Each structure stands twice: as structure tokens, then as C-alpha cells.
Amino acid sequence: MQKIVKYIAALLLLGATTAGGYVYFDQGHLGNAQAASGFTVNAKNQGMVGNDKTDNSPILQKLLDKYNEETPMTIHIPKGTYLFTDDEMKAIQLRSNVTFNFDKGAIFQIRRGDRIAFAYPSPGTGYDAGVHDVTWNNATFRGTHPSANVQSVFVQSIHHASAVTFNKSTFYNASSPTGHYIDINGSHNIHIKNSVFKGFNPKKGYEYKEAIQVDYSNSKAMSYHNSGDKYDGLPSYNIYVSNNQFLPLSRSTGSVKSYAPNPIGEHAVYTKLFNGTIHDIYFKGNYVQDARPLVEEDGANLHFVAVSDLYIENNTFENKTVLGSGNYIRLYNTREDITMKNLNIKNNKFINLNPDNRYVYFEKNDGAGDITDVTVTGNKITSSKNKIPFVLANFSTADMTIKDNKVSGKSSASVKSGDVANTSFLRTLAASNKKRKQTNKVxxxxxxxxxxxxxxxxxxxxxxxxxxxxxxxxxxxxxxxxxxxxxxxxxxxxxxxxxxxxxxxxxxxxxxxxxxxxxxxxxxxxFDKIEISAYNKELTTMQNYPLYTRVFNDPLLAKTVGTTAADLPRTVTVSKRAVKTTQSGSTSTYYYIPSKKVWTRAVAFY
The missing domain is CATH 2.30.30 (SH3 type barrels.)
Structure with missing residues (x-):
């Protein structure tokens, strides 16, 4: 005991204080104290500057590299706006056994269209190859500065990591236009709770991307490709997402300026490096408002492929100002060697979503494995459109447990068994659904x-x-x-x-x-590129080719109106020439015969 007292006294001489069983180094002195059970450093005393001007990327990296990662370290982030840029580095390399505690008003800021990844390195294969025990408490990651016109990005690129926690954190307008806020790849025991995800400005074609991607250890899945990382196709599992909010950025009028991000999901199963199914995903107690409408037929705001042990429970999904997607939840099996099982959608609230097709859709490809042990119970649907099917599938739903789902709106009724149908993309809807009426006037x-x-x-x-x-x-x-x-x-x-x-x-x-x-x-x-120019010449017909109303493959499409042999004299005068170029670069030439108002191939003539 006397040795311990002397040891702490020695640490105090180095500028440390004690609190909660940890040694706190107010001035960043450590010396030989790395054998201690844990220590805290003040980020400002370690060189970080919260003036919204200084680039803190290299400073934070230096701090993380400074101490032995085997000793738990807490980094205290005092109030201030800490600017990060990608001028010197593209990613912050995290270490194991680190906790970030943000004071109220402490903000990590990125702007100017810059992009910084927080990389969780994995120099080897296997679930234990990455970092572990990383915690973010009360963190704020803020994206595009109000005066900027381009999206700036913070992304957590988590690979082979374990015991990572985000608690009471805010992700504000900082999602990649082609990616995510948090990217979980081949990792496990990830906890995201009591946090806020706000704003999503996707690049065209990437509207389906989610705030939290749950994926495999695969280079194609990564938001950031960390040099030296090894990939092995391991799936993520034990992912806990609870009591979070996914919200839009709104204008003063209340209209949406930037949609809420799609909350969670995954869209790909890889043919190479596939070593199991993503499983044990817990999405519970969350609130999602005004996610971007995904209007394509198979679009869904919450989407998983080849997943098992999925729990979507006690959430509220609501649209206040935006229209509905094609579907809201889509669970989809593409693999012959995978059975999706234990899928639970329970006790959720669906408010004014009004999807174009159905709320929940189960689908599997021809020859894909079964989707079994499905429970959809206790959900409440509030909508003025109570004819929208709640659950549909393109296979038999006889073995699913679907009950006690209630609809309220202009009329209040339970979702009946007729709302659950064996369909092939809505060819056969529930019996209560009427055939679509003609709405085109032209x-x-x-x-x-x-x-x-x-x-x-x-x-x-x-x-x-x-x-x-x-x-x-x-x-x-x-x-x-x-x-x-x-x-x-x-x-x-x-x-x-x-x-x-x-x-x-x-x-x-x-x-x-x-x-x-x-x-x-x-x-x-x-279509093929077509360039037309004036070309006046008298030619002799030599070969039999079709005659067209337009150049073959014109976007307005050509129609056959005869042949050179049957409908042209041997000698003709042409007035235009068209050169058609395919995507592969090959070309063909057509001539226009004004006397017949037709086009044909140039090779028909001598």
C-alpha cells in the first residue's frame, strides 16, 4: 500500500491529478506511468486548438500515437470548435483502449468539401485483428460549414473492430454523398445509442445509402481503404443501435432542406471473400423522420440482404413533410447457400409513411435459400391510405407469424390476412386492392x-x-x-x-x-451517337439494304419502309450523311435520299 501511495505521489509531481480511480494528466505528462490502469489527457493541453481555424488532424494523430495502446486512455475534449482538414492526412488512425469525452459545446468541425475518416485499422485477418474498446461520449461531428456549398465528410470506417461505442453523439450534415456516417465491416459488439444523425445529401444514384452500414470485411465495402489492412469476408454481428434519432435538416418554413439519412442496412453480398451471414442486428427504440423517398419499385429506407437474427422493434418511423418510398422495409435473400431466419419486426409505429407498394417486403431470388422464422406483430400503422398492404412477399407466407398489426386513420381496422399475399412484385395484391385506374390523359x-x-x-x-x-x-x-x-x-x-x-x-x-x-x-x-452533316452526291445502288424513316438506333427509333432493291432506282441523289458511333467506338454511315424521305446504309451504294 505504501508503494502505491508513493507511486501516485510521484505522478502528482509530474502534473497529474486523480479522479474516479484514474490518473489525470492535466499537462500531458506520462513518463513511466503507462503501467497505470488508465489515464486522462486534456486535448488542449496536448496541442489541439478549438478556434475553428487550426487544423487538428495531425495534432490528434500525434496524441493517439504518443502512448502505449495497451493502457486505457481517456481524451478530454474541452468546449471549442476543432477544425479538421485533409490537407496533411486523409484519415485519423485510431488505437485500442481509448475514450473520447466531449464537453458540452465541444465540436469536431469539417468544411470546404474536405473528407476525414476515423480509421479502425486491421493489419491482420480475423475478428481480433482490429482495434477494440473505443468509446465516443457526447461527441459532435459537424459537416459543411453554413457558408460552404459543398459537402464535407466525417466517416467512421470500422474494420475488424470490437467493443466500439457511440453514446449521446451527434452526426450533423457530415455524411458522405456516396456513403455513410458509420461503416461497420467485419466487426462485432458495436453499440450506437442515444445519438442523433441529421441530414443526408447523396450524390445521384446513391440515395439508398444508409447512416449506419453493416457489412463484411471486404475492400469493396469500406468507406476508407486503410493501407495495410487485410480482408477476409467476415460478417459483422452483435450490432446494437438503440434510442437514436435520424432527422432531416429543415428550413425555417418547416420544409425539408436535407432529408434524414436512411437509418441502417446493407445492400450487397459478395461472391468472393464470403465467410458467413451478417447476424444479430438490434435496431430498437429509434426515431426516423422524413427519410429520403426511394421511389423505385424495390427501394426501401431500411434494407438488408442475406441477414439473420434481425430485430427491428419499438421504433417510430414517421413522415411529416415528405412522400413515401416504394417500400419502407425490404429483407431480401439472393444466395442459394443462405437461409435467412429469425427476422423480427415488432411493436413499431409507422406514421404517415404511405409507401407506393407496401410497408414491409420479403423477397428471395429464384433458387435462393428460404426466409424462415419471421415474426411481424404488434405494429401500429397510422395512415389515411389504409388500402396499402402492410406485409407482402414473393413466396408463401404461410409459416410467418403476422398478427396484431393495427391500422388507424380515416378508418381503423386490423391488418387482415388478406393484406399478406404471395406476390411477384405486386402482380397479385391483397383481395381488397382494386385494379389500377387509367390516369394518363395522353x-x-x-x-x-x-x-x-x-x-x-x-x-x-x-x-x-x-x-x-x-x-x-x-x-x-x-x-x-x-x-x-x-x-x-x-x-x-x-x-x-x-x-x-x-x-x-x-x-x-x-x-x-x-x-x-x-x-x-x-x-x-x-443510344449511339449520331452526327448528321450535309452531303450532296449522286450514287448508284449496288446492294439490298433496308430503308428507314430515321437513322438506325436514333433515340426516336427508326421504322422500316422498304428496301433499296424494291423501292429505289439504280441511281439516286443523297443530301445528308450520318455517322453513327457505338459505345465501343465502331462507326457506320447512312445516307438520306430526299426523293423518298428515307435513310439507308452507305454500303448499299457504289
């Missing part, structure tokens, strides 16, 4: 050459759906085929339509005219 169709083709535009598969007929036509439906699962980059087009609901193309995924046909919005497709 519909004009143009049938054309069936062998014309187009390419999907970038991100088209993520933001578009396939339809059995153009939207707004009587009894239109979403097609059973899921566009995002198609590997095709090229499709065949044989018809277009102009309607009140927009511009459309009818497509096939093979060249066969007998293959299934679908409708898709025109903005999802791009």
Missing part, C-alpha cells in the same frame, strides 16, 4: 424496328424499375423482373411511348422477339 405509341438497341445509363439500374406497361396506363404494374439484378448493359428496343406520365421505351433483354418485353423510363437508356 398516350401515344410508336412501333419500330425490333432489332434496335440501347444501353443503360450510369446508375440506371439503381434508380429505375421495369413495368408491365407504362405507368398511368390502366392496370399497369411493376414487372417481376428486378432491374438491379440484371447484368445486362445492352437491351433491345422496339417501341416508344409519349404519355402524361413521361417518355418510355419498350425493351427486351435478348435479341429474340419472343423474349419478355418490359417498359422503362426513357431517361434510363442512352
Amino acid at each position: 398516350e401515344k405509341y410508336y412501333s419500330d424496328v425490333a432489332s434496335q438497341y440501347a444501353y443503360f445509363t450510369k446508375n440506371a439500374k439503381k434508380t429505375n424499375a421495369l413495368y408491365t406497361h407504362i405507368k398511368g396506363h390502366k392496370n399497369w404494374e411493376y414487372a417481376a423482373k428486378k432491374l438491379k439484378d440484371s447484368k445486362a448493359t445492352k437491351v433491345y428496343v422496339d417501341m416508344r411511348a409519349d404519355a402524361s406520365s413521361g417518355k418510355w421505351y419498350r425493351i427486351r433483354f435478348t435479341s429474340s422477339t419472343k423474349s419478355p418485353r418490359y417498359w422503362i423510363r426513357a431517361s434510363a437508356l442512352s
